[in-house]
Amino acid sequence: MKLKVYRYQEGMDSPRYDTFEIKVVPGLTVLGALFQFQEQLDDSLSFNYSCRGAVCGTCAMLINKVPCLACRTQVEPLLKGDLKIPIFPYPGVGETIPWDAKKEVLVEPLPHLGVIKDLMVDMDKFFDYYRFIQPVFKPSDLNPEKERLMDPEDVKKLEEYTSCILCAACFGACPVEGQNPEYLGPAALAKLYRFHIDPREGEDKSRLKVADIPSGWWACDSYGNCRKVCPKGVPPIKGIEKAVDELKREK
Ligand code: SF4
Ligand code: FES
Structure with missing residues (x-):
């Protein structure tokens, strides 16, 4: 062999x-x-x-x-x-x-x-896009009096996206990324969607709007390679499509 x-x-x-x-x-x-x-x-x-x-x-x-x-x-x-x-x-x-x-x-x-x-690649672009979506928790109440309890069903929904290990396999597998190097890519968008659906976040839609740009949600062509290659079972395409549906309903 x-x-x-x-x-x-x-x-x-x-x-x-x-x-x-x-x-x-x-x-x-x-x-x-x-x-x-x-x-x-x-x-x-x-x-x-x-x-x-x-x-x-x-x-x-x-x-x-x-x-x-x-x-x-x-x-x-x-x-x-x-x-x-x-x-x-x-x-x-x-x-x-x-x-x-x-x-x-x-x-x-x-x-x-x-x-x-050889097999080492420059991950700067991947992490630049990741930083662009501001991958941090922004709660509506910064100083709660007690812990923030979550509905188990909401936890399940979040868990689909939280296991990302930032390996960039989805980024490398995405046909759109090859044609449009500005595209934020599946991992960053999946992380943004994860924060958008977090019930502990503020109520407004500002997080979704961060990627309401030509190189954000709208650039995805739904090839689905991201979901197939993800070693952690994260389904970026699912989050992206849900975000697009939401934005379309609002426009
Ligand atoms: S392939 Fe999966 S684990 Fe790796 S960066 Fe993409 S979403 Fe995260
Ligand atoms: S060596 Fe850490 S994921 Fe492979």
């Missing part, structure tokens, strides 16, 4: 792909395979990771042309096609290269973010 890895660093005319024979053992993840690559072929291979447990969100990359967490994606089921995620195709995944999906695992950087080196 082989690992085919995207390589690029400043000064190179164009990226290249390195292929490396990996020792597949049960439970080996793509992140584990990248360590094998580093230890046995080239220790200059660069990639991000931290927790190795699908919590920190730093190891998202394109695996077999689908944005996934490297620490959570196992090699064996991938080669058998068991982990195939049928996403809507988009040009952002780069040029098609010769690749045998039955014998090779193809690993590339997340699209739409600019490559710093």
